[in-house]
Amino acid sequence: MVRLVRSFLALEAGAFLAAALVHSGVLLHGHEHVKAATAEAVIGLVLCAALVATALAPGASRAAGLWAQGFALVGTLVGLFTIVIGVGPRTAPDLVFHAAILALLGAGLARLWRRPGAVPRGAAARGAPAFRGSTM
Secondary structure (H helix, E strand, O other): OHHHHHHHHHHHHHHHHHHHHHHOOOOOOOOOOHHHHHHHHHHHHHHHHHHHHHHHOHHHHHHHHHHHHHHHHHHHHHHHHHHHHOOOOOOHHHHHHHHHHHHHHHHHHHHHHOOOOEOOOOOOOOOOOOEOOOOO
16 A cells, blocks of 8 residues: 555656656746745645655554545646636646646545445445455
8 A cells, every 4th residue: 555655656746746847847948837836835845745655653653644645636636727717827738737636636536435445336335355365
């Protein structure tokens, strides 16, 4: 579970920090937007802090991942809202980024939300053991 949490957090943090660099004009010119860069940097740093927390307290990795990804999801939805109302940047790359990061955050949250060791729904009906390691 710790490796899974770290993988999601590292990928998401990298995506947000790259988006912040794009909106600050470091990686690409012509897409500068100070408020978007600031928000993406904050979200990226929160995800990085959660990644560090998984190294310092591996037993709390799932909780750190859920909290950080939840924060990132809310921030991303706010960003998408600003695009819809015309305040945020409205370019095709911004829309693609938001769609991709929402999918990634959703996948991460869905995977981490499930109780560790739980068998997916319907697996028990197919004869799978109720919990990993079970000998029934």
